[in-house]
Amino acid sequence: MELSYQEKVTLIKLRELKKVSFDKLVKETGLDQVAVMRAILWLQSKGLAKLHEKQKRIVKITELGEKYAKIGLPERRALKLLVEKGKVTLEDLREVLSEDELRPIIGIFRKEGWATVRKEDDVLTLELTEKGKEALAKERPIDIALKVLAEKREVEAKEIENLLPLKELKTRKIGEEDAKAEREVEITDEGLKIASEGLELKEEVSILTPELIKSGGWKNVEFKRFNIHAPVKRLYPGKKQPYRTFLDKIRRKLIEMGFIEMTVESLIETQFWNFDALFQPQNHPARDWTDTYQLKYPKYGSLPDETLVERIKASHEHGWITGSKGWGYKWDPRTAMLLMPRAHATALSARQLGKGVQIPGKYFAIQRVFRPDVLDRTHLIEFNQVDGFVVGETLTFKHLLGILKRFAVEIAGAKKVKFLPDYYPFTEPSVQMSAYHEELGWVEFGGAGVFREEMTKALGIDVPAIAWGIGIDRLAMFKLGIDDIRYLFSYDLKWLREAKLVW
Numbered sequence: 001m002e003l004s005y006q007e008k009v010t011l012i013k014l015r016e017l018k019k020v021s022f023d024k025l026v027k028e029t030g031l032d033q034v035a036v037m038r039a040i041l042w043l044q045s046k047g048l049a050k051l052h053e054k055q056k057r058i059v060k061i062t063e064l065g066e067k068y069a070k071i072g073l074p075e076r077r078a079l080k081l082l083v084e085k086g087k088v089t090l091e092d093l094r095e096v097l098s099e100d101e102l103r104p105i106i107g108i109f110r111k112e113g114w115a116t117v118r119k120e121d122d123v124l125t126l127e128l129t130e131k132g133k134e135a136l137a138k139e140r141p142i143d144i145a146l147k148v149l150a151e152k153r154e155v156e157a158k159e160i161e162n163l164l165p166l167k168e169l170k171t172r173k174i175g176e177e178d179a180k181a182e183r184e185v186e187i188t189d190e191g192l193k194i195a196s197e198g199l200e201l202k203e204e205v206s207i208l209t210p211e212l213i214k215s216g217g218w219k220n221v222e223f224k225r226f227n228i229h230a231p232v233k234r235l236y237p238g239k240k241q242p243y244r245t246f247l248d249k250i251r252r253k254l255i256e257m258g259f260i261e262m263t264v265e266s267l268i269e270t271q272f273w274n275f276d277a278l279f280q281p282q283n284h285p286a287r288d289w290t291d292t293y294q295l296k297y298p299k300y301g302s303l304p305d306e307t308l309v310e311r312i313k314a315s316h317e318h319g320w321i322t323g324s325k326g327w328g329y330k331w332d333p334r335t336a337m338l339l340m341p342r343a344h345a346t347a348l349s350a351r352q353l354g355k356g357v358q359i360p361g362k363y364f365a366i367q368r369v370f371r372p373d374v375l376d377r378t379h380l381i382e383f384n385q386v387d388g389f390v391v392g393e394t395l396t397f398k399h400l401l402g403i404l405k406r407f408a409v410e411i412a413g414a415k416k417v418k419f420l421p422d423y424y425p426f427t428e429p430s431v432q433m434s435a436y437h438e439e440l441g442w443v444e445f446g447g448a449g450v451f452r453e454e455m456t457k458a459l460g461i462d463v464p465a466i467a468w469g470i471g472i473d474r475l476a477m478f479k480l481g482i483d484d485i486r487y488l489f490s491y492d493l494k495w496l497r498e499a500k501l502v503w
Helices: 005-017 022-029 033-045 063-071 074-085 105-112 130-135 141-152 157-161 166-171 189-196 210-215 242-256 306-318 346-355 397-411 472-480 485-489 493-498
Strands: 019-021 049-061 087-089 115-120 123-128 154-156 175-187 203-205 221-223 268-270 339-341 361-370 382-391 417-424 427-437 441-451 465-471
Touching: 005 019, 005 022, 005 033, 005 049, 005 175, 005 189, 019 022, 022 033, 022 175, 033 049, 049 063, 049 141, 049 157, 063 141, 074 087, 074 105, 074 123, 074 130, 105 115, 105 123, 105 130, 141 154, 141 157, 141 166, 141 175, 154 157, 157 166, 166 175, 175 189, 242 361, 242 382, 242 472, 242 485, 346 361, 346 382, 346 465, 382 472, 397 417, 397 427, 397 441, 397 465, 417 441, 427 465, 427 472, 441 472, 465 472, 472 485
Parallel strands: 203 221
Antiparallel strands: 019 175, 049 154, 049 175, 087 123, 115 123, 268 339, 361 382, 382 465, 417 427, 427 441, 441 465
């Protein structure tokens, strides 16, 4: 049977050791890990050796654990001070503990029975108990576990679990659980037979050189063979974050469709552009603090051109020249100057319309927006929105539905789409779009409509404008095959490495 140099060296060592750990075999052969692994896999394919693998749970000491192994756990340091003084306040404990370490100390002392806690002259005071005096000389399971970890760096999980629940080390961030592959290599009867017959070891070379050919030395060497099917360590080259890739593809597709991108540097907007320019009244509930964020400092920004502001004001108060009655209230410029993190990307549409647009023309923006909400698998408080509008003399509501459906099916990959009537202060008629997700069912991800004349005329536009705002994060869930929106911003390395964008 033909064997390579590495296979012969490995087989000779296996003849001596019979069954051995992979790490020890590497050490005994003097070859590198990759060479030994390749040799083992080749020997296994020829029935001369067996590779046994099993996963074992281990616990490693953390950086914080190393620190506490040197200076002592916070409760031990606090107890030492308490034993010295007999009675201490929180201010005394700050001499030996950081604020983070101090936070759980009272709970630990009460649980262990090391001190009585009471208020003296409105100052929280800890007084040493008999049990506390004795505790300083005793080691608790967590003290022993930390000592073991500090000595060995990593140990089998069951060794720690014999002392205390592993959760306690993980909660206190002094130990972390991991999995480790344990490999053993064993020679077979056939391998033992061949190794016992005597194996000739010749010098091994990787390349056939002119010198070897001329000298005839090629007859006395063995050429290294390469198994291109042998498993090797998987490499993860740098790449764009999956969600970032998705946003870039959306941007490119919209530009290819003839849309012009609207950009703005700041995430902070005045209520004028976020609400007033969109014909949203100042007493609308969506402007309340429960539905938007507001800046404490600076609190106010500046308003744009006075002529534009006067038109917006007139539209709100009595409808200006649109034939509408407006909202019928006294418009307050001070309210419009309030600063806030942008609540929707439609604010950029208002800005663009105010600056002027091509007619006909198509515009879009991909921007981060902020809204108070309850975090769950379909809601975030900070997310991205794709906003856009099309202006043209002959546009109708039907054109809008066609664009939305094409966007959902061709760009987002939704299989089913449905439209429902909706209401927005700045569009009429208005529509809500939902798409079907196999895991989540019907998911709402966009609102749209035809901009009202009270808004467009005040901004200087005298032709129809159809517009939409889409929660692009929810569409990304379709393309990335995930059922929890929070994963788009996840630090999970496994997901970041393996996530595939289906386009």
